[in-house]
Each structure stands twice: as structure tokens, then as C-alpha cells.
Amino acid sequence: xxxxxxxxxxxxxxxxxxxxxxxxxxxxxxxxxxxxxxxxxxxxxxxxxxxxxxxxxxxxxxxxxxxxxxxxxxxxxxxxxxxxxxxxxxxxxxxxxxxxxxxxxxxxxxxxxxxxxxxxxxxxxxxxxxxxxxxxxxxxxxxxxxxxxxxxxxxxxxxxxxxxxxxxxxx
Amino acid sequence: xxxxxxxxxxxxxxxxxxxxxxxxxxxxxxxxxxxxxxxxxxxxxxxxxxxxxxxxxxxxxxxxxxxxxxxxxxxxxxxxxxxxxxxxxxxx
Numbered sequence: 001x002x003x004x005x006x007x008x009x010x011x012x013x014x015x016x017x018x019x020x021x022x023x024x025x026x027x028x029x030x031x032x033x034x035x036x037x038x039x040x041x042x043x044x045x046x047x048x049x050x051x052x053x054x055x056x057x058x059x060x061x062x063x064x065x066x067x068x069x070x071x072x073x074x075x076x077x078x079x080x081x082x083x084x085x086x087x088x089x090x091x092x093x094x095x096x097x098x099x100x101x102x103x104x105x106x107x108x109x110x111x112x113x114x115x116x117x118x119x120x121x122x123x124x125x126x127x128x129x130x131x132x133x134x135x136x137x138x139x140x141x142x143x144x145x146x147x148x149x150x151x152x153x154x155x156x157x158x159x160x161x162x163x164x165x166x167x168x169x170x171x
Numbered sequence: 172x173x174x175x176x177x178x179x180x181x182x183x184x185x186x187x188x189x190x191x192x193x194x195x196x197x198x199x200x201x202x203x204x205x206x207x208x209x210x211x212x213x214x215x216x217x218x219x220x221x222x223x224x225x226x227x228x229x230x231x232x233x234x235x236x237x238x239x240x241x242x243x244x245x246x247x248x249x250x251x252x253x254x255x256x257x258x259x260x261x262x263x
Binding site (some may be wrong): 001003007011014016017020021023024025026027028029032033034035040043044045050051054055058059061062064065066071074075077078081082087088089093095096097099100102110122 | 172173175176180182183184186188189190191193194199200202203205206207210214215216217219220222224225227229235236239240242243245246247250251255260
């Protein structure tokens with residue numbers, strides 16, 4: 001920043017100062033969110049602010065201060081790099097959080113994975129029941145015995161369903 | 172102007188870093204700590220960028236991009252290998 005700036009310099013310096021302070025406030029907002037939000041998912045929402053918006057504001061301030069055109073593409077590359085990496089890591093963290101049940105289900109307004117989990121649990125229960133039935137036919141045991149084991153298998157599958165559903169191709 | 176901006180942003184970023192470090196220390200889960208360390212990394216990046224903007228140089232730009240990469244690799248690695256411990260369900 002220019003000391004004792006006048007005219008256009010003063011305006012640019014003032015804009016820079018605002019951008020820098022708002023960018024720093026994003027970090028403070030993220031920290032407050034980390035401290036006050038109740039579970040991992042809502043903390044993830046707060047954590048993104050300095051990573052994307054805060055970095056954008058501060059990089060814009062750098063661009064304003066350097067007063068060279070060739071700086072802007074470099075700053076854009078740095079920001080786009082952040083834009084590419086942040087969603088991927090957030091996705092991984094969020095999925096790991098869902099798998100290890102680090103969430104309060106009553107706080108979710110929509111759980112899009114729930115239907116998938118239930119369906120996968122049902123499929124797994126059906127497979128197990130089929131296996132059990134074919135085993136039963138080989139050993140020749142009674143019908144009553146088989147149905148009891150079936151229901152037990154179904155409950156097992158539902159318990160492990162949330163982990164099993166995410167063991168998809170990308171896991 | 173320069174001093175005011177530096178002092179104000181330093182105070183704000185220090186408070187933010189203190190909050191993030193508190194969350195790293197308290198947890199309660201590993202993923203919370205990963206998230207908080209990511210935020211701490213973003214705060215460090217913001218500090219580097221503010222230094223660049225105020226003093227008009229670009230020395231830290233490569234460091235900033237490297238910091239992004241390290242944070243990405245770190246959080247993805249930890250999230251990938253978080254174990255599914257059935258015993259302590261919902262301890263967030």
C-alpha cells in the first residue's frame with residue numbers, strides 16, 4: 001500500500017483494505033462456526049467460507065495492489081486450484097462422516113442417502129435369505145427354523161446398511 | 172492505512188486461528204479435527220496473501236498453492252482411512 005496515498009491510489013487502497021478485512025472476517029466466521037455448530041456436517045458448511053470466498057477476496061486485493069495485468073491469471077489459477085480441491089476433500093470428509101455416523105439425523109432436513117441405504121440393506125437381506133434357504137434345502141432342516149434365521153439376517157443387514165451402501169465402486 | 176489494515180486483520184486472524192486450534196484440541200471426532208486443521212490452513216493462507224497484498228510482492232504465491240495441495244492430500248487421506256468403529260456410534 002502507498003503511504004499518504006491521494007486520488008486513485010487512495011481509492012484503490014481503501015477498496016483493498018475492505019477486501020482484506022472482509023476476507024479475514026471469513027476466517028473468523030469459519031472459526032465461530034466450528035465452535036458453535038453441533039455436528040460435523042454443519043461445521044463443514046462453515047469451514048468452506050475462508051477456503052473459497054475468503055481466498056477470493058484476498059487474492060482480489062493482491063491483484064488490485066500489484067497493478068499489473070499479468071498477475072490476474074496467476075491469481076485465478078491459484079483460486080481455481082482451490083475450487084477444484086476443496087469440493088473433493090469436502091466430499092471425502094462428508095462421506096466418511098456419514099459412514100461413521102458422525103451426524104445427528106434429527107438435524108438433517110433431507111437425507112438423500114437414506115433411500116439408497118435402505119434399498120441396499122433390503123437387497124443384502126434378500127441375498128442372505130436366499131442363501132440360507134438354499135442351505136436349508138441341502139441340509140433338509142425344518143421350514144420354521146429357516147424363517148427365524150431369515151429375520152435375524154435382515155436385522156443384521158439393516159444395522160450394517162449405512163456402511164455397506166457406500167462400499168460402492170468409488171470406495 | 173497500511174498499519175490499520177495489518178493490525179485489524181492480524182487480530183481477526185489470530186482469533187480465528189485460536190478458534191480453529193480449540194476445535195482441533197477438543198475434537199470430539201477425528202473428522203472434526205481434520206476439518207479444523209483445514210480451516211487453520213486456510214487462515215494461514217489468508218495471512219500469507221494479506222502479507223503479499225500489503226507489501227506488494229508475490230513471493231508467497233507458490234507457497235499458497237502448495238498449501239492448498241497439502242491440505243487437499245491431507246484431508247482426503249485421513250477421511251479415506253477413518254475406521255468405521257461400531258462401538259462409538261454418534262459421538263460427534
